[in-house]
Amino acid sequence: MTTQEILEAARGAKPAVALSDSGTRDSALLGMADALCAPESMDAILAANAEDMAAAKGRISDVMLDRLALTPQRIEAMAKGIRDVAALPDPVGRVLSRIERPNGLVIEKTAVPMGVIAIIYESRPNVTSDAAALAIKSGNACILRCGKEAWRSANAIVTTLRQGLRANGLPETAVCLIEDTTHASANALMTAVGYVDLLIPRGGAGLIRACVENAKVPCIQTGTGICHIFVDDTADQTKALDIIENAKASRPSVCNAEEVCLVHSAIASEFLPKLAQRLGPDRTAKGLHPVELRLDERAAALIPGTPAGPKDFDTEFLDYILAVKVVDSMEEAIAHIAAHSTGHSEAILTRTDAHAALFTAAVDSAAVYVNCSTRFTDGGEFGLGCEMGISTQKLHARGPMGLGELCSYKYIIHGNGQTR
Amino acid sequence: MTTQEILEAARGAKPAVALSDSGTRDSALLGMADALCAPESMDAILAANAEDMAAAKGRISDVMLDRLALTPQRIEAMAKGIRDVAALPDPVGRVLSRIERPNGLVIEKTAVPMGVIAIIYESRPNVTSDAAALAIKSGNACILRCGKEAWRSANAIVTTLRQGLRANGLPETAVCLIEDTTHASANALMTAVGYVDLLIPRGGAGLIRACVENAKVPCIQTGTGICHIFVDDTADQTKALDIIENAKASRPSVCNAEEVCLVHSAIASEFLPKLAQRLGPDRTAKGLHPVELRLDERAAALIPGTPAGPKDFDTEFLDYILAVKVVDSMEEAIAHIAAHSTGHSEAILTRTDAHAALFTAAVDSAAVYVNCSTRFTDGGEFGLGCEMGISTQKLHARGPMGLGELCSYKYIIHGNGQTR
Structure with missing residues (x-):
């Protein structure tokens, strides 16, 4: 699929994920974890990873190669990560504050999903499953855009994760992987106004600077720590x-x-x-x-x-x-x-x-x-259970971004005929 | 002062405002309100407004002219607006959540000022005093950039408001008015990375679109309502x-x-x-x-x-x-x-x-x-006491932006030697 087709597919999946109940999303997450551990998908993921490793050898550092490498244990750890996310409290629909007005209006500030979250990252395959799990748990569709060297692994992982979505009645396009790994697709995500509700770059200083400089969609500046x-x-x-x-x-x-x-x-x-x-x-x-x-x-x-x-x-x-x-x-x-x-x-x-x-x-x-x-400074250490990254900006989220920070809110107001 | 000099002055004022206590900021606000009502400043503001009105007559619509016009009653209403803001609870330093971890760390998510808030608006002089009051109350410095037709009025108002700041030991550069009313200054604010912590455009669809398209600083999309x-x-x-x-x-x-x-x-x-x-x-x-x-x-x-x-x-x-x-x-x-x-x-x-x-x-x-x-959909009607505008975006603030939405937060963590 072209990047534009993927943008449309993810946007199309948004209402189904946002309106799904907590139980459905948790079942889908457990299904995603189980699918990762099934022998046939583990074989497929390891085979894709072996191709990535072979193509990358000699072209990236040993540290990067180690980050890219998958083993059955690492895939099981990814599955455990998804199960841990499923076990966290549902962030969606939480009433953040409730105001009763003298005129009888009841105003509830209510946590809602962002919509479509796009994540641009590099070579660690576990980011693929972590990011997808956090997005689904928080009622969001996600678009993943990984580095070229990790694409085959990420594709095999996403193909597997989608089994868990389908088996629980959620659209598989709730988790999309961008196929184009050139700069063009990163730029397309940064400027996808109307499609991407939140862009999270996870990577080096260059990527983050490029996003801050060029993004026309809402973007969270993550990571660099002096x-x-x-x-x-x-x-x-x-x-x-x-x-x-x-x-x-x-x-x-x-x-x-x-x-x-x-x-x-x-x-x-x-x-x-x-x-x-x-x-x-x-x-x-x-x-x-x-x-x-x-x-x-x-x-x-x-x-x-x-x-x-x-x-x-x-x-x-x-x-x-x-x-x-x-x-x-x-x-x-x-x-x-x-x-x-x-x-x-x-x-x-x-x-x-x-x-x-x-x-x-x-x-x-x-x-x-x-x-x-x-x-x-870490989502787990702060008791948030998980994190999508560390925000170093002051708008919206600051510090570790847990499930709550992947949500927006809206005001829901109940009346009985009030006019102003 | 050039726009760059104003950016530097406002940034320089940031720590003094952010670290001032609630009582100092409230006294400054009451001083600002009193200054507006003093006969000599009222005369100066009305004289400046008369010049604005004379220059604008025949060049803008009657509706716009009425928005621009000041009277002693309207200035008193501006002063009352500032006093109302002073009476609201202090949003700064509020502990939004507190977590005690098993290792003894105490993590407090604490509301803090954004820093420097820039507001681009059009011709209503009361926005000048409202925006300044909301910024000071929330511990922020502000940079105001009004439309050309309202500049003399805004300048007279800001000159007056600064008396209240000085009399209470706050830097007068905590409230700055941009002198250049061409597009160049609006563009300078949109791209003032490192100077402007939050940009709020209040105006027509064209201005808001320009900000969303061009802003490299954090920006809140306000207002358009179908x-x-x-x-x-x-x-x-x-x-x-x-x-x-x-x-x-x-x-x-x-x-x-x-x-x-x-x-x-x-x-x-x-x-x-x-x-x-x-x-x-x-x-x-x-x-x-x-x-x-x-x-x-x-x-x-x-x-x-x-x-x-x-x-x-x-x-x-x-x-x-x-x-x-x-x-x-x-x-x-x-x-x-x-x-x-x-x-x-x-x-x-x-x-x-x-x-x-x-x-x-x-x-x-x-x-x-x-x-x-x-x-x-209004800050007052929602019980927030006031508002800086209505956000129609999903990042950070949505709906009426009260004092809480003009703040960011940080995590303050107390330990006794913990390591990870």
Whole structure:
């Protein structure tokens, strides 16, 4: 099908999904999970994935290849993910607020599906099933547009998922995969006014910038995280070392990992040597990957490391690299964050309540932490059960986008003849 | 100041407004209201308005001239509007939800100001004070860009409002008026990424389309209302006549006025003659402006009126004109609305509960009414106390935008050393 035909098909599926009841959608989700685990579809998905892997080998990095690879265990994990989504509370039809007016009108602000959600992503096949499950659970049709290298796998997965939809009376076009993997189809989604109710780009900074620049449909800016941790002069330094090591090195490739550490000058000469020890020799001794430190001038005067270059405080390293800067006050830390943050997640480590209060008020990011790791910015960790991505914009949703954030609302008003 | 200088000034004012406490902002609002009523500023505003009126006379319609005109009473009404906003509850800092996690993290989803809100509007001077008051109350700085014909009045008003800001320690640049009234400044606001956190166009369809097409900053689509009322076969016809007359003729120039009436064929021959009588001869007899009916073929076979042209079911008349169509079922009514509505407000008049339930579920508009007038889509009528406009989009805010909708949120997370 052409991209235009797919846009029309998804839009056509919208009312049936939106008006389906919770039980039907949950049954469809369980059917989708079961279909993934059926031996014949598992074989088909693995075969398609093997073709993707063969075509990609030598053309993408080993890390990317590993993300692309499917195994029976990974497919079972995808099915479990769908079952977990099915078990969450239904976000559709929830009355968000109810107002009774003096004239007798009853006004209910009611959660409703967005309509058609388009997701542009890259090579991880599990995004295909995750995104489809979240969309169906929230009463939305979805259009998936994956990267070229993952298309055969995604197509086999979508073909399988559609069995679960059909078996429960939902249109299979409620989950569509774009066939064209060139830039043309991404652009078509960005400009599909009247077809796409919400566009969610999940991928690198280039894709997200292209969407923000070009999208004429409603779009959520996701992901890029230049996350800061500020170690205040009253921080518990033992906890600070644990938190920073966790935030930086537990999984450096993710968007909620720390990229920049700001240290109060009053404790810098005491704390920085401990930090250098913890992230360097201590990790090496344990067989862990050490963290390279990129140091501003004042930090470089205290500990060994690489002198920070001009871009090091504006880079999402996604690697075992941490930029370190000494600041003279919390106000300087807040100003640095305002100038360099991407608005994702920042933390203050302090034992001064007033500093925690000012930091959380003044730092304009999706998640602002006191005395814990930035790694908690995640739908599961926040208790939302799941997420479609992390929004770094301020319109509509901010932070992890769970099922509630995949819904809009409308006002339903009951009267008995009222006029104005 | 150039538009760029104004963008920078407003962004510079953002932290001071966002971090000010509720009492300071309320005092500033009361100061703004008092300043408007001071004799010397009233004189200055009326003098500026007289210049605007003189320059506009003969160049804009009498209706537009009346909208532009200020009197001492209208200025006092503006001041009262500001005082009413000051009296509303503070939307900033409200904890929208609170989650305690098993690991001890306390996650508070907290309402925060958007930052800088830009409003592009036309000629009504009261929008200047209303928009400024709503922005300040919700902790936002604002940039106002009014139409050329209203600029002198708006400038005199903003100059006055700034007295209230200064007297309460808030930066006067928290309320800025763009000096350039050409298209260039509107375009600059639409593309002011990093300066404007939310753009709200309030005006005609052309302005709103331009914003949706060109905006690279987050934008709310407001206003256009092709509102439908469907008279089901079980409707209370006496109430239906009252509701339709109210929805169409109480104030035809507003966006929540009815433009299209759909009538079930089972009652058309009985109901349409009554409707024609009520909207035509009955109104004329009372000295009221009659409503012109634009009739589809089936309606035209039953009552006198103008045959509907091809565009009459896709036009926001904003006038004493009502398009009328006969449909054979509620499903046909819903399909017609899906194809022709702008997603603003629609109503069903029925005594069949199942029809009301399906209509409210299936019609994808900001406000869906049962047995009352569409004219209630309004911040005041919804009990929100005020509004910045009516959103017809599904991202972020839908329907009347009160103070809550001028806020974003962030997650504030308190821990005691948690790592992941």
